[in-house]
Amino acid sequence: MAETVNEVYDVIIIGAGPCGLGVAARLREETPSAMFTDEEHQRYHWIKKHRGKMSLVRAQRRKNKGVPTNLQICRPESCCVRGNSKYSTLVLDSSGSRWMERWNRAFLALEIDHLRSPMFFHFDPGDRDGLLAYTRETGREKELFELSGCVGHELSKHKRKKMRNQSQFPHEAEINERDRKDYFTPGTRLFADYCASIITRYGLDGVDQIRQSDVHDIKFAEIEGSKENTKLFTVSTCCGSLHSRAVVLAIGPGHTKMMPWELSPEEQRGACHSSEIGMKFPSPLLAKKIEYREVTNVVVVGGGLTSAQISHVAIRKGVTKVWHIMRSELKIKHFDVGLNWVGKFKNYDKAVFWSADDDRERFEMLQSARNGGSITPRYYKLLKQHIAHGRLSIHTNTVIREKHFDPISQTWRLSTDPPIPELPLCIDYICFATGMQTDVTQMPLLQSMNRDYPIETMNGLPCLTDDLMWKASVPLFVTGRLASLRLGPAAPNLEGARAGAERIAWALEDVPGMTCTGADRPREEEDLHKAFCGLGNRYSSLNEE
Structure with a gap:
């Protein structure tokens, strides 16, 4: 019996994080x-x-x-909402039914009070300086944190050279004094309120706009029983199947954890990945030991900012000592990529990236620009304070060589390379801040796309079209980290969320069967819009009184 297709959405957005919200907002910004x-x-x-x-x-x-x-x-309430979406849109997210659910949970679990990103990193499609303007309008300048040593020349040449040699303040972090206003980071609460204002402005807070659901598979084919003459997407979820003309994949790096080894069911009681911190750390046994003021030891594995945040949170929760292990050198930078890639004068490096001969060259540029995980100067200062008080020990160029988990005591016995003489015989818990695997060929929800519409990949990253489409005739759009080969090193950041949304919004207008730009507008309003954009005869919109 053929399936009856009753409703077909123009766009289904998978992911309600920064990238998904950026696309939804951009689709309503004229x-x-x-x-x-x-x-x-x-x-x-x-x-x-x-x-x-x-x-x-x-x-x-x-x-x-x-x-x-x-x-x-x-009416004031109607004026504050900017435009109506010309597309029927549905958002699917596995974390919850609200925007930024996973983001907010992670910030709460890691007790992050300020973002790492500068003020011009956000996904507001209307104004590059929107966050700065919102901060001033609401009188919340005190919630900004200045990036010390990033702007101006308040440091002596000798001290600045010493910092560069220690990789604390890389050369590309120095910018013009005139741009000082941009190089503050917003407080977590301030940024959350700004996101809420964007959601309200674009009318994205409607009931049932976001459905909490896991996506199992995405197919693109002609469907029997459909009134459409073109191919449609079938998005299979835990709650049934949905259909759309276009799909936007905004899931970040994916959900596959990168681990030094696969944890057995028993070992999972004594370890967790950074993505599970809010749910599994501290474990019930570790929490009980802390409550009874017993000596506790926790190992944190990783060299990025998240690892530093976990070490800081563990000590704040009462862990006696944290042993922080990283396989590379400790890198200290304000941003995870240099300002030459994301600042106001980024055009040169981006032009070099876009004019690269092939995706292999672009991938090498991505690797060089990000250069692994790094810690901000602010968190490095906090870690040094914990080291001074004997609560933290950092070991660079070190890996775990052997491990044994005792299921009875729920403790670990570890040996490292090189050895750490002071490492206790019993470790109470291990936190792996080792990131997520980025590989579209291994994502379950893309199994049908990889089979029916295979594309080239480069180290797990898809070789998309310039419009961020899977293929020229397949309107599956990808944004965020997975679009790095087209957006550049800043693709995983808030800056990449806005850039990706811009490309997708323009490309959606050419998708077959999609609602055209002025279809739902009154004629007078459409004439006004065209005249404002400098299209056609602007005098045609004038009517005599």
Whole structure:
């Protein structure tokens, strides 16, 4: 019996994190910051807000002359929402039914009070300086954290050279004093409120807009029983199948944990991955030992910022000592990529990246730009304080060579290479801050796409089209870390979320069967939009009174 397709969405977005929210917001922004200046934004939305209305003074004059008026009341609640989506959209997320659910849980679990990103890193499609403007409008400048040593010349040449030699402040972190206002990081609460304001502005807080559901598979084919004449996507979830003309994959690096070894069911009682910190750390036995003030030892594995945050949180929760192990050198940087890739003057390096001969060359540039995990100067300062108090020991260029887990005492016996003489015989818990595996060929939800529409990959990253599509004729769009070969080293960051959303929004207009730009607009409003964009004859939108 053929399946009956009752509802077909224009777009299904998989992932309600920064990348998914960035795409959803951009699809409702008619004058994106990539195309329009702030003044043009203000003028267009003022014209749109007051279209069909007139000033009270002008209305009163007409009334005195006996001329009928068509004065309308502009309701504040309708003016604050910018536009209606020209696409029917549904968002699927495995973490919850609200935007940024996983992001907020991670920040809460790791007790992160400030973002690592500078002020111009966000996914607001309307204004590059939107976060800075929101901070000033709400009078919350005190919630900003200045990136010390990143701007200006307040340090002596000798001290600056010494910091560079120690890899504490890389050369590309020095910027012009005129841009000081940009190089603050927002507080976690401030950024969350700014995200909430974006959600409200674009009307993305509707009921049932986000469904909590795991996606098992994505297929693209003609469907029997469908009224559509083109191929459709079938998105299989734990709650059934959904259909759409386009799909946006905004899941970050994926959900496959990178571990030094696969944990057995028994070992999982004494260890966890950084993505599970909020649920598994501290374990019930470790929490009980801390409560009874027993001596406890925890090993943290990893060299990135998350590993430093876990070490800091473990000590704050009462762990006696943390043994922080990393297989490389300790790298200290303000950002995970240099400002030459993400700052205001990033065009040169991006141009070199985009003009590379092939994806292998681009991948090498990605590796060089990110250069593994790093820790911010602020967290390095916190770690040094813990070291001074004997609560933390950091061991670089070190790996775990042998391990044994005792299921009765739920403790570990570890040996390392090179050996750590002071390492206790009994370790109470291990936290692996070793990241996620990025490989589209191993993702279960892409098994059908890899089989039916195979594409080239480079070390697990898909070789997408320039529009971030799976293939030219397959409107599966990919953004975030998985789009690094097209967006560059900043793809996993908030900056990449905004850049990816911009490309996807433009490409969606060419998807077969998709709602055209002005289909749901009144003729007058469509003429106004075209005139504002400099398209067609702008005098055609003028009507005589």
